[in-house]
Amino acid sequence: MNALSNRPFLKMNGLGNEIVVLDLRETGHVVTPAEARAIAGDARSHFDQLMVLHAPKTPGTDAFMRIYNTDGSESAACGNGTRCVAWALLKDGTRDSLALETRAGLLPCRRVDATTFTVDMGPPRLKWDEIPLAEEFRDTRMIELQIGPIDAPILHSPSVVNMGNPHAIFWVEDASAYDLARIGPLLENHPIFPERANISLAEVRSEEHLVLKVWERGAGLTRACGSAACAAAVAAARKGRTGRRVRVTLPGGDLLIDWRESDGHVLMTGPVELEWEGRFAPELFAGAA
Numbered sequence: 001m002n003a004l005s006n007r008p009f010l011k012m013n014g015l016g017n018e019i020v021v022l023d024l025r026e027t028g029h030v031v032t033p034a035e036a037r038a039i040a041g042d043a044r045s046h047f048d049q050l051m052v053l054h055a056p057k058t059p060g061t062d063a064f065m066r067i068y069n070t071d072g073s074e075s076a077a078c079g080n081g082t083r084c085v086a087w088a089l090l091k092d093g094t095r096d097s098l099a100l101e102t103r104a105g106l107l108p109c110r111r112v113d114a115t116t117f118t119v120d121m122g123p124p125r126l127k128w129d130e131i132p133l134a135e136e137f138r139d140t141r142m143i144e145l146q147i148g149p150i151d152a153p154i155l156h157s158p159s160v161v162n163m164g165n166p167h168a169i170f171w172v173e174d175a176s177a178y179d180l181a182r183i184g185p186l187l188e189n190h191p192i193f194p195e196r197a198n199i200s201l202a203e204v205r206s207e208e209h210l211v212l213k214v215w216e217r218g219a220g221l222t223r224a225c226g227s228a229a230c231a232a233a234v235a236a237a238r239k240g241r242t243g244r245r246v247r248v249t250l251p252g253g254d255l256l257i258d259w260r261e262s263d264g265h266v267l268m269t270g271p272v273e274l275e276w277e278g279r280f281a282p283e284l285f286a287g288a289a
């Protein structure tokens with residue numbers, strides 16, 4: 001019998017970003033890519049990201065998280081999923097803050113109200129080899145991509161930011177003018193991104209407002225991507241196009257992003273929703289190693 005058979009899970013969403021939360025803190029089991037794909041392949045437990053909780057590694061933290069995309073690949077950051085985990089661990093109401101950890105670092109979380117949470121996503125990493133990029137660019141506010149005839153020239157000059165995962169932000173006048181489902185996979189897998197990248201189309205509506213559509217590495221089009229909202233806010237502020245506090249509108253709704261002046265950390269605030277609780281049917285893992 002597979003270690004995940006009959007395990008309880010939470011199906012949640014963070015602004016429409018489909019999230020499954022799986023608590024394995026009391027087992028040593030590490031989900032394999034094949035198991036993650038099997039979970040994603042079932043309608044009841046389909047996800048954009050699977051957030052798996054493991055026993056804490058650092059004193060003072062509540063859990064170490066591994067984060068899986070639909071294709072079974074791993075990410076070290078997921079803003080919307082982190083809010084969902086914060087909800088799940090704080091729902092008994094005895095505390096209103098906690099700290100989570102991924103291989104990218106610590107993520108302090110705070111409850112704002114019953115369904116709204118703020119996550120400290122840490123400082124952005126901005127050097128070319130931290131994104132990472134395959135070749136040196138001294139200024140990551142705008143890099144030049146050599147690409148075939150994808151679309152308009154503007155899609156050749158993204159800003160790049162690492163928020164625990166790699167992001168490329170393409171500045172556009174009208175995101176709906178682009179077929180992101182077609183160009184997303186080409187850009188995600190461009191050789192300049194040795195670890196692939198999450199691809200955003202961003203409109204600057206005002207000094208306090210961005211509109212974003214995201215093609216996610218390993219998951220495709222999603223209704224929201226928290227780390228992309230953080231990355232776009234940082235990139236817009238670095239370009240002088242917005243201040244350090246912005247509202248970011250995604251297809252699923254709005255996130256508030258604050259690139260805190262005092263320590264350079266990025267704070268993300270937004271909602272969570274519990275959809276249902278389930279258990280993994282043993283048949284799910286029949287073919288999964």
Ligand SMILES: N[C@H](CCC[C@H](N)C(=O)O)C(=O)O
Pocket residue numbers: 017048049069074075076077078079080081165166198216217218219222224225226227228
């Ligand atoms: N949806 C997530 C990000 C997933 C990133 C993942 N697609 C990757 O970097 O591999 C968020 O809310 O931040």
